[in-house]
Amino acid sequence: MQTETGDDLIERIRTHSAEDGVVGPAANDLLDELFKGYPVENLTRLLHSDDEVVVRTGAWVLSELGELAAPLMDEVPALLASPIRNVRYFAIEVVLASADEQHGPAIAQVLNLSADPDGALRWKVLNFLAEATVEQMQAGAAGLNPGQVRELAEWLVLQETGEPDPAGVTVRLEVGDPVTRLFAAAAAAWLSDEDLSLLERAATVEDEEIRSFAQERLTELREDGTA
DSSP, X not given: OXXXXXXXXXXXXXXXXXXXXXXXXXXHHHHHHHHTTOOGGGGHHHHTOSOHHHHHHHXXXXXXXXXXXXXXXXXXXXXXXOSOHHHHHHHHHHHHHHOOGGGHHHHHHHHHGGGOSOHHHHHHHHHHHHHOOHHHHHHHHHTSOSSHXXXXXXXXXXXXXXXXXXXXXXXXXXXXXXXHHHHHHHHHHHGGGTOTHHHHHHTTSSOHHHHHHHHHHHHHHHHTTOO
């Protein structure tokens, strides 16, 4: 049986039937082709589609590529602004894997999604905050307008580049503002190499998003033998 080419797979996704669930064999096979060297730029044929399922599939494939997604970083701002929730979700993963200092505006878009009303997106942003490099955070903070998110992003960077502020982390975990709590939980994760108590505190707060994030991180650290 002849293996389908990347072009064939893209066309099969673009012409899917309404019932076939595109994120399946064709998308997985396309991902394999991309890892084998099929040009990632061809994914724009999916990302620019008017079909929501096709765009969502293209964004998922892009999010699975890790650093190989870098040539399409110029596409990411539009994906982060998509009205399609899953597309925004997948685009955050692309930024984490592929953005560097020159992509400050895209990183700033992710940081602004910390105030999104969708809980799944806030969860993804929290994981981004916890895993982003200092350089990514600095570039993102520089791309933000003055205001709460920029102040919190700059404060998070200081946990690595300046004097850690464990008391400030604790206070921010306990305040009523959900955006502040996201950044505080990320700071607790950043400082967990030397101080697990902040994550342990985060694992007890009333905010379910923060609590479950911290509990998951603690479990991972303990399984890795680092806690």
